[in-house]
Amino acid sequence: MDAHVKTLRDILYSGDQFIVPFFQRHYSWERVHWQRLRDDIVNLMEETDDTKHFLGPLVCTEPFHPVPGDPPSYQLIDGQQRLATITIMLAALRDVAKSRKLDSFAEEIHEDYLIHRRRQGVHRFKVVPRLGDRDAYEKVIENKPSVTTESTGIIGAYSFFTREWKNLVGDGEQAAFRRLLIAATARLSLVVIIVGGENPYEIFESLNSTGLRLDEADLIRNFMFMKVPIDQQEVFEKKHWEPFEERFEASKDKHYEKIPLTMFYRSYVMREGNYCRNKAAYVEFTKRYEARGLEPVAQVEELQKFAKFELWLRRPSTCRDPRLRKACSEIQALDVTTAHPLLIHLLDKHQEGRIETEELLGCFKDIASFVIRRSVCGESTRGYGRIFPEAIKEAIHVHQQKDLCQYWLDKGWPDDAAFISHLVEFPIYKRERNKCRLLLQFLEQRHGHKEEVKLDFLTIEHVMPQSLEKNTGDNSWQKMLGADWEILHEKWVHTLGNLTLTGYNPELGSASFQKKQEFFAKSKVSLNQYFLQVQSWNIQEIRKRGEQLSRILAGYWSRPAGQTYIPPGPTLIEPPDSPGEEVSPVTGGELKIIIRWRLLEKALPDDEICENTAAGTLVKFIERLIRVLGKEMADQLTQVPVVRYPLSRNPSIDFLNPRRGQLYPHALIPGTDLYVCTQSSNKEKEQKLKKLPVSLGLPTESIEVSMTNISSDEP
Numbered sequence: 008m009d010a011h012v013k014t015l016r017d018i019l020y021s022g023d024q025f026i027v028p029f030f031q032r033h034y035s036w037e038r039v040h041w042q043r044l045r046d047d048i049v050n051l052m053e054e055t056d057d058t059k060h061f062l063g064p065l066v067c068t069e070p071f072h073p074v075p076g077d078p079p080s081y082q083l084i085d086g087q088q089r090l091a092t093i094t095i096m097l098a099a100l101r102d103v104a105k106s107r108k109l110d111s112f113a114e115e116i117h118e119d120y121l122i123h124r125r126r127q128g129v130h131r132f133k134v135v136p137r138l139g140d141r142d143a144y145e146k147v148i149e150n151k152p153s154v155t156t157e158s159t160g161i162i163g164a165y166s167f168f169t170r171e172w173k174n175l176v177g178d179g180e181q182a183a184f185r186r187l188l189i190a191a192t193a194r195l196s197l198v199v200i201i202v203g204g205e206n207p208y209e210i211f212e213s214l215n216s217t218g219l220r221l222d223e224a225d226l227i228r229n230f231m232f233m234k235v236p237i238d239q240q241e242v243f244e245k246k247h248w249e250p251f252e253e254r255f256e257a258s259k260d261k262h263y264e265k266i267p268l269t270m271f272y273r274s275y276v277m278r279e280g281n282y283c284r285n286k287a288a289y290v291e292f293t294k295r296y297e298a299r300g301l302e303p304v305a306q307v308e309e310l311q312k313f314a315k316f317e318l319w320l321r322r323p324s325t326c327r328d329p330r331l332r333k334a335c336s337e338i339q340a341l342d343v344t345t346a347h348p349l350l351i352h353l354l355d356k357h358q359e360g361r362i363e364t365e366e367l368l369g370c371f372k373d374i375a376s377f378v379i380r381r382s383v384c385g386e387s388t389r390g391y392g393r394i395f396p397e398a399i400k401e402a403i404h405v406h407q408q409k410d411l412c413q414y415w416l417d418k419g420w421p422d423d424a425a426f427i428s429h430l431v432e433f434p435i436y437k438r439e440r441n442k443c444r445l446l447l448q449f450l451e452q453r454h455g456h457k458e459e460v461k462l463d464f465l466t467i468e469h470v471m472p473q474s475l476e477k478n479t480g481d482n483s484w485q486k487m488l489g490a491d492w493e494i495l496h497e498k499w500v501h502t503l504g505n506l507t508l509t510g511y512n513p514e515l516g517s518a519s520f521q522k523k524q525e526f527f528a529k530s531k532v533s534l535n536q537y538f539l540q541v542q543s544w545n546i547q548e549i550r551k552r553g554e555q556l557s558r559i560l561a562g563y564w565s566r567p568a569g570q571t572y573i574p575p576g577p578t579l580i581e582p583p584d585s586p587g588e589e590v591s592p593v594t595g596g597e598l599k600i601i602i603r604w605r606l607l608e609k610a611l612p613d614d615e616i617c618e619n620t621a622a623g624t625l626v627k628f629i630e631r632l633i634r635v636l637g638k639e640m641a642d643q644l645t646q647v648p649v650v651r652y653p654l655s656r657n658p659s660i661d662f663l664n665p666r667r668g669q670l671y672p673h674a675l676i677p678g679t680d681l682y683v684c685t686q687s688s689n690k691e692k693e694q695k696l697k698k699l700p701v702s703l704g705l706p707t708e709s710i711e712v713s714m715t716n717i718s719s720d721e722p
Contacts, residue, residue, distance in 0.1 A: 009201040015093060016192040018065070018199065019120040019133055024080045025067065026237070027087045027137045029229040034140045034161050036088050041167045044092060049175065051190040059194045062089055069203035082233070086197065087136075091144070092164055094121055094134050097191065098147050099168035103176065104184050105150075112181055116188065121148050128238035135237065136161075138244055223289040224268035228252075230293055234303045247307045254314055263322055270344065271317050277348035278313065278355070280399030282392075312358075316351040330364070334371035340445040343378050345391040350374070352399050353407065362407055369408045373415060376564035379446075380421040382439055384429045384574065385677060394418060412567055422572040423561045430560070431553040434501035434678075436467060443467065446560055447508050447534070453559070454533035465532065468509040470544055471500055472517035483519045487545050490610045494635055495546050504553025507534045520544045597715045598624045598689055600696065602631060606709040609635060617715070621692050622685040625650070626674045628696075629683055633676065640703075641681060647702040650687045650695045658682040689714060 047060050065086035070079035083090065097120050105113040118124050122131050129135055136144045143161040145151075157163045176183045228248070235243045257265040269288055276283045276291040283291045296306060319326040323335040338350065353370055356362040362370075374395075382388070402414035421429070435443045448462050475484050475496055485492045499505055509515065509530060515523055520543065527535035541548055598621040604611035614631055618624040629649065633641045644654045654676070655661035662671045662684045671686035687695070696712045 009203075011199050012061075012196055013199045014059075014193055014196045016120075018090075018197065019094070019192070022079070022123065023070070024123070024130070024133055024135065025083050025087075025090060026080050026135045026233075027091070027140075028082045028084070029137055029225065029232050031083070031087050031137060034088065034091055034136060034144075034164075036092050036164065037159065038163075038167065040088070041092065041096075041164055044096065045168070045171050047195070048096075048187070048191050051194045052186055059196050062195055062197050064200055065090065065197040066200045066202065069201060080237075081201075082229075084202070089197070090134055091136055091140075091161075093191070093195070095144075095147055095161060095164045096168045097121060097188075098150070099165050100172050100184070100187060100191070102150055103169060103172045104181075107176075107178065107184075109181050109184060112184055112188075120192065129240075130237060138241060141241075222267070222269045223286065224272060226289040227268075227272055227292050230289070230296075231303055231306065243303065247304055251307055251311055251314060254311075254318060261322075261324075266318070266321055271314065274317060274344075274347040274351060275310065275313050277396040278352045278399070280348075280352075280396055280401075282396055313351050313355070316354040317347065319354070320347055320350060328364075330368060334368055334375075337375050337445060338371065340441055341375060341378050342441055343374070343391070345388075346374055346378075346395040348396040349398055356407070366406075366408050370411055372564065373408065373412055376566055377415045377418075377420050379442060379560075379564050380426045380566065381419065382442060383433050383435070384421040384425050386419055386421070416567065416570045420566050420572065421574075422566060422568070425572055425574060426561050426566075427554065427557040430503060430557040431550060432498070432502060435503055436469070436501040436506055438501075440467075443503075443506065446503065446556075447506060449563065450556060450559065451508055451532060451534050453563075462508065465508040465510055468507050468515060469500060469505055470507060470520070470523065470538065471496065471505050471549070473500055474517060483521075484517075487520065487543050489545075494609065494611065497637060498634070499546055499549050502549065502553055503556050504549040504551070507538075508532050509535065597621070598692055599713050599715050600624060600628045601711040602628070603709050603711070604635070606706045607636070611635070621689045622672070622674060625683060625685060625692060625696075626676060629654070629676050630678065633679060633681075641679060643703055645681065647699075648695070649683055649699065650685075650692055652684045654681040654683055656680055656682070658684075662686075 047062075051058060051060055063086065066084040067081035068084065070081050097116055101113045101116040101121070104116070121133060123133065129141070132145065132148060134144075135141065140161060147161060147165045157166060172187070176187060231248070232240055232243070252268065255266040255268055255271065257263055272292055273283050273285075273288040276288055276295060281291075301309070315325075319331070319335045320338055323332050323339055326332040326335055338346065350371070353362060353367055357364065357367045398411060398414050402410045404410050435446070444467060447467065451462060471484060471488075475492070484496075488495050509526070509532060515526055518526075520538075524538055527538045530536075537552065538544070597617055599615065599617040602614040602616070604613065616624050616627050616631070618627055629644065633644070641654070645656075646653055652661060655673075658670060658673045662673050662682070671684050673682045673684045673686075675682055693712055693714050696710070700707050700710045
């Protein structure tokens, strides 16, 4: 980084050219800014000759290597509004001088401060605004402004300074104009900072104080335009770049939302299997562009090809192939954008004839199965950003679908037994609503319809209502569920077996099952015919239907048999312990906890919990408390220490060992987003858990904690 204080004369009198990048705003200064600049100049005219005024920084990148004969070109990272306004102000002074017949003085301003006299086109201008501002700016600099009554923008600035200089100098002699020019050029200064090698994205973000949001897509756009000769940029924009970017814009007619270009660029640079971290898309894009040596037009043509695939995944209706459109719709519903690098890679292979349609569709369905099954079985999604792009290099060798299947199996692809058993009890409506709709729509579509049923207009209906308190009639739902209706309702209300599709959602509400059956009898939705054959809707019926639907879904989003699926463990990898901290010895006793639910006013048998490890017992104990006692209990456990710390949603912050900079051992509580710290000896767990009922305001006898099979090695 190189910094120097320079006057405007030093900056503009040189042979340099300053270009406003495409990620910068259009010209946005208004009257308040013009007035401030005008006042600064007038004040300098009234001060002594050695007085100078500092305008602020002018931050530029190192100059591009120009074509022989072209001026060195700097990108303006900060200060573009100031520099553009100063040249507009000088153009106004030039024209006022010319109107007073001071032609030689006007020519001096024009040739010394505004243009490169012997160059043509945009190379002629010392400051080059971004496209969109250039036409108005060039008219001002070339003394051809078509409108001088505008009050905003570049023409507005020119009109303002023209009026001000006419009023200030009037019919004065050339000496008055000269004093004004000296004040504006020799006594106004900026700190010129030249940066090189840094990422302009990071530079701009650190300097920007205007609230302007800058995406990496803005940097990539600017990079591409800097590869195009300035006098060809307008044609490049209209013919190539605009059609590409417009594909990602929102469309009210087609109900399309705008698609963030930066997300597409990140998928694009990962399409060959090279992982790109977040906020590194610009660096990776430019690095690969330079390595490949593509011309700008060829690069845009390639972007267009992969943009088509990205749009199929985000706007499936744009895909003409009906079977592929259906596959893309499933991916869109799963909201698994981390898989896009792999998917656009496969779509590219398909377009080139290197993968058959059937195999491509099989790959899509396997990815959907992998995502759905893992979600239901509680597998983490945290590694997807790497798993999917790395599959391109690590997994695909000869047979795409077969190779990828083995890769998914190795990463943890739940089998039918695990998937079905989890899905039956999984609160899918509450936890994965988009996936829930996808599954229900598939189950409905498999029936086939003589009459068209517009599934997008249907809503998800809970057969057993979401809230039983609203049922002010005969309490039929409570009677149907039995004495433990609150616990059973909470567990089963959002499961697949209790869900369907309907257009009667507001009318059905919390109506009785018999009333809902009347609506279902009129429904064209095939799923609802099931309920006409059922006498009552209790937990046994919900489970029975859930098992039936889960088996159907397991058959559609299938998984190859053979390889054993190992479910995720409850604990994370435990780092080394800190000095002086007591750890549960392997030979120590077992922790046992008994929950006496009747003392907590729950009609449930006592729970006796004693897992293979004390940490496992602790996790299961907390899971049971939260499952039965609900959100209020979960909230309480985030406020009071369970053993050493309260439960946390941010273990990387709350469970950090400050002495070693590592995380204490901790585990996720199944069915929640809460973690418990397990860093303590069995004895400490026993002692602290015995005090927990008091901290939670529960009867002390409701939770019994003890150690069993204590060996002599226990400290």
